[in-house]
Amino acid sequence: MNALSGETYVFAGVDGKYGVYALKELFELHKQGHKIKVPALLNERGNIGWVEVEDVVSFGKQSMKRIMLATSRLFVEVSEGAIISVYSKHLFRGSEEQIKLKFKLVNRLKVTKTTSRNDSLLLTTRIPLNLPEGNQEEWDFGFTLGYFIAEGSFKKRKRSFTKNSLGHLLAFAKQKRMTLEDYLKFTTDVIEIYLAIGQLDFERGYVDVVQKRFKFANPYKDKRSNGYQLRSSDLDLIHLIKNYIEGNDSHTKHIKNEAYNRTKKFLEGIMDGFLAGDGSYSKKGGGFQVEITTNYRLYNDLIFLSKALGYDTHINKGRFKKSSFHPSNNYYYLILSIFKNWHRRTAVGLVKEHIKKIEDVCEKEAFNLILKPIYTQDDKHVKFNHLYFTAFGIVVSDAVKTFAKLH
Numbered sequence: 001m002n003a004l005s006g007e008t009y010v011f012a013g014v015d016g017k018y019g020v021y022a023l024k025e026l027f028e029l030h031k032q033g034h035k036i037k038v039p040a041l042l043n044e045r046g047n048i049g050w051v052e053v054e055d056v057v058s059f060g061k062q063s064m065k066r067i068m069l070a071t072s073r074l075f076v077e078v079s080e081g082a083i084i085s086v087y088s089k090h091l092f093r094g095s096e097e098q099i100k101l102k103f104k105l106v107n108r109l110k111v112t113k114t115t116s117r118n119d120s121l122l123l124t125t126r127i128p129l130n131l132p133e134g135n136q137e138e139w140d141f142g143f144t145l146g147y148f149i150a151e152g153s154f155k156k157r158k159r160s161f162t163k164n165s166l167g168h169l170l171a172f173a174k175q176k177r178m179t180l181e182d183y184l185k186f187t188t189d190v191i192e193i194y195l196a197i198g199q200l201d202f203e204r205g206y207v208d209v210v211q212k213r214f215k216f217a218n219p220y221k222d223k224r225s226n227g228y229q230l231r232s233s234d235l236d237l238i239h240l241i242k243n244y245i246e247g248n249d250s251h252t253k254h255i256k257n258e259a260y261n262r263t264k265k266f267l268e269g270i271m272d273g274f275l276a277g278d279g280s281y282s283k284k285g286g287g288f289q290v291e292i293t294t295n296y297r298l299y300n301d302l303i304f305l306s307k308a309l310g311y312d313t314h315i316n317k318g319r320f321k322k323s324s325f326h327p328s329n330n331y332y333y334l335i336l337s338i339f340k341n342w343h344r345r346t347a348v349g350l351v352k353e354h355i356k357k358i359e360d361v362c363e364k365e366a367f368n369l370i371l372k373p374i375y376t377q378d379d380k381h382v383k384f385n386h387l388y389f390t391a392f393g394i395v396v397s398d399a400v401k402t403f404a405k406l407h
Contacts, residue, residue: 062080122350123350144214147195
């Protein structure tokens with residue numbers, strides 16, 4: 001029985017809208033009758049397409065094993081009796097570079113102290129999205145959002161209402177032909193947006209981009225960081241951020257699902273804005289290196305964005321780093337290298353990565369997706385009727401039957 005933790009995130013389409021969902025969310029959405037599709041492997045060449053979910057199965061509480069990968073630190077939590085698709089020494093075989101699949105029970109996976117000798121799992125590198133192209137304005141909006149994720153914060157107001165103040169607010173709401181509830185959402189609980197910037201951000205034109213569409217106060221010197229701060233109370237900017245971004249700090253900020261459904265230029269702008277704020281460009285390598293704190297949701301957003309835009313993402317080994325604000329504390333940083341031009345030779349959008357370790361975790365609610373078959377039973381591709389979708393970028397199977405041959 002293949003079962004994954006309900007907290008496992010997958011990229012999915014729900015009623016034609018793209019987004020990142022936990023399996024337990026997809027279970028509820030399927031019960032409610034929503035149409036769900038996920039990107040899955042279609043054949044041995046590694047082609048990825050959208051396949052309809054036939055069912056989302058709940059297995060109740062299950063004992064879980066956490067399989068963690070060596071360099072990315074991405075992990076998947078699966079049931080003890082799960083069958084995992086792993087790979088032999090060479091990822092591909094034959095002149096057509098077919099994927100060489102083999103299967104093992106979780107408790108038979110090879111895991112040693114020497115990581116390079118361990119079994120490998122596959123990571124997808126591309127996700128096909130069908131979106132309109134967009135224009136410069138869309139890119140500008142996206143850039144501002146990405147820059148906010150990297151460098152932004154906001155100040156909130158504490159709201160307390162009296163009968164008198166509610167009367168005034170209701171009058172303002174009527175002037176705008178809104179209900180009081182809609183007016184409070186419109187005015188929002190955010191007073192001001194802050195962007196932390198440096199001198200190079202002026203010189204590189206980043207400040208011009210964010211000021212192009214929104215109103216900001218004059219920059220002021222931040223004595224603590226020797227940089228500058230930009231402040232804005234522009235409601236259009238506040239609403240843009242609230243519509244597409246969740247979270248308040250570097251540990252929690254990430255992209256809302258709505259962002260994946262706008263335009264390609266919008267997504268490109270988000271990535272460019274984030275890289276402008278938190279990316280370090282290497283002329284020699286021709287790519288950006290990104291270090292972020294252990295915010296796995298944002299980490300996966302960057303991976304999903306790269307796949308959607310056709311960028312080549314290399315997941316690097318993270319490291320511990322001392323905090324400049326709390327020197328006694330070590331923080332683990334996740335590291336990505338993002339190349340806008342495809343940086344390596346491969347015929348398929350997949351890479352392999354060794355397992356670092358497998359450990360027991362507590363019992364958790366367990367689920368799995370059952371995907372609709374795409375081949376007839378007598379077809380040579382029949383093994384792909386038990387399709388492979390991605391969880392946190394890791395290729396896992398929807399198969400609930402025992403494979404005929406286990407290694």
